[in-house]
Amino acid sequence: MHKYASPKFFYSLAGRMTPWLGGVTALLLLSGLYLGLFVAPPDYQQGESYRIMFIHVPAAWMSMFVYMLMAGSGAVALVWNIKLAEIFASCSAPIGASFTFLALVTGSLWGKPMWGTWWVWDARLTSELILFFLYIGYMALEASIDDPRRAARASAILALVGVVNIPVIHFSVQWWNTLHQPASVSKMGVPTIATSMLIPLLLMALAFTVYFFVAVLIRMRNDILERERHTGWVAQMLESKP
Amino acid sequence: MPNLIKAIVCLFRRDLTVALRRSTDILTPLVFFTIVVSLFPLGLGPEPSVLRTIAPGVIWVAALLATMLSLNRLFANDYADGTLEQMALAPYPLTVLVLVKIASHWALTGLPLVLISPLLALQMHLPESAISTLIFTLLLGTPVLSLLGAVGAALTLGLRGGGVLVSLLVLPLYTPVLIFGAGAVAGVVADIDIQAHYSLLGAFLVLALTFAPWAAAAALRVSLD
Numbered sequence: 001m002h003k004y005a006s007p008k009f010f011y012s013l014a015g016r017m018t019p020w021l022g023g024v025t026a027l028l029l030l031s032g033l034y035l036g037l038f039v040a041p042p043d044y045q046q047g048e049s050y051r052i053m054f055i056h057v058p059a060a061w062m063s064m065f066v067y068m069l070m071a072g073s074g075a076v077a078l079v080w081n082i083k084l085a086e087i088f089a090s091c092s093a094p095i096g097a098s099f100t101f102l103a104l105v106t107g108s109l110w111g112k113p114m115w116g117t118w119w120v121w122d123a124r125l126t127s128e129l130i131l132f133f134l135y136i137g138y139m140a141l142e143a144s145i146d147d148p149r150r151a152a153r154a155s156a157i158l159a160l161v162g163v164v165n166i167p168v169i170h171f172s173v174q175w176w177n178t179l180h181q182p183a184s185v186s187k188m189g190v191p192t193i194a195t196s197m198l199i200p201l202l203l204m205a206l207a208f209t210v211y212f213f214v215a216v217l218i219r220m221r222n223d224i225l226e227r228e229r230h231t232g233w234v235a236q237m238l239e240s241k242p
Numbered sequence: 243m244p245n246l247i248k249a250i251v252c253l254f255r256r257d258l259t260v261a262l263r264r265s266t267d268i269l270t271p272l273v274f275f276t277i278v279v280s281l282f283p284l285g286l287g288p289e290p291s292v293l294r295t296i297a298p299g300v301i302w303v304a305a306l307l308a309t310m311l312s313l314n315r316l317f318a319n320d321y322a323d324g325t326l327e328q329m330a331l332a333p334y335p336l337t338v339l340v341l342v343k344i345a346s347h348w349a350l351t352g353l354p355l356v357l358i359s360p361l362l363a364l365q366m367h368l369p370e371s372a373i374s375t376l377i378f379t380l381l382l383g384t385p386v387l388s389l390l391g392a393v394g395a396a397l398t399l400g401l402r403g404g405g406v407l408v409s410l411l412v413l414p415l416y417t418p419v420l421i422f423g424a425g426a427v428a429g430v431v432a433d434i435d436i437q438a439h440y441s442l443l444g445a446f447l448v449l450a451l452t453f454a455p456w457a458a459a460a461a462l463r464v465s466l467d
Contacts, residue, residue: 137407140410
């Protein structure tokens, strides 16, 4: 197990894994988009514009999932002092923030034809916005500490505090929303979703997940090179590969 | 054990004494709180019905910002002169000492905010029934602000641009308190039952009291490394 956690071994392992995972991502993405954009029937209420869902919902799922992963690996890094977990946490933050941003943008694009405005203080959109702020705070804290080990530990504590708060924030916002907008429009208009729409949605969610791992592996490889640039194996590799 | 209690009492009294010697530090957030709230009628016009509807949110947001401004005082001076390192080395749990520091911080920032809030409520034309709610929700909510703020202050200790950074870390975490604090006051104005708001604010306080000193102590240890 320790072998896998050494940056040197992980660097080459990640290098071998990324092309395969990238291929899987492309396959899932293409099939999901094809089924979602061409095969799935238009919604009887929302027409064609509901298809934004195939990007929006997976992005929103990923934004939460990545934060959980980040906090989890931060905890691992704090408890067992594993360098790789620190690198994983710091590399996944910008990707998670991008997913959150994507969810916000697509949500607003969806809101325009559905509700007639770019922004609605809908419970889900609002908690997504606060999640975005949490990501920004995490990245700002990490960027302002020069020593990477110290930065990783400080931001891991912040991520753990954030992860305790996310459910609290989510339910508070939901409560606040029902108080202020009794007839709030539910985003997923239909409670049960047709199979022809569900399959592309799940494919897209899977594609986003695999894509996240590809992106995080590539980022981690760069980060490892930067952190280990003074060690022998990096120098050796750079010499052998002109 | 008596030693620990003695240490707690000593630290609390020391923090109060140090802060009272530099009383402008205590007054600044308070004046800030008053000025921010007073600016809103100037910006929105003196219509009492408008002011009444926005008052709960305005007062609560101003309290959030005032608390945030004062967070810098929590650890920065002790960090600069090395006292904080001695506390970390002391034979008492750092978590308890941090909790004491938070308590004294609240006594010097949160409590004055609570005490001055009725005046601002009158300024904003809040009905009298809502003023007592405002005081009680602030009493329950401001300790949470100090507790969560301590985590942010500990994380940003000694960093460049720490003051702005702490707001970025802490303000998103303040949203639940803001929602239920301001919601309770607005609920009284709108004649809604607000029992649940009190319960939830109390729950936040218990949650923050349990975890925040612990997280702040861990963050201090990282910052002192």
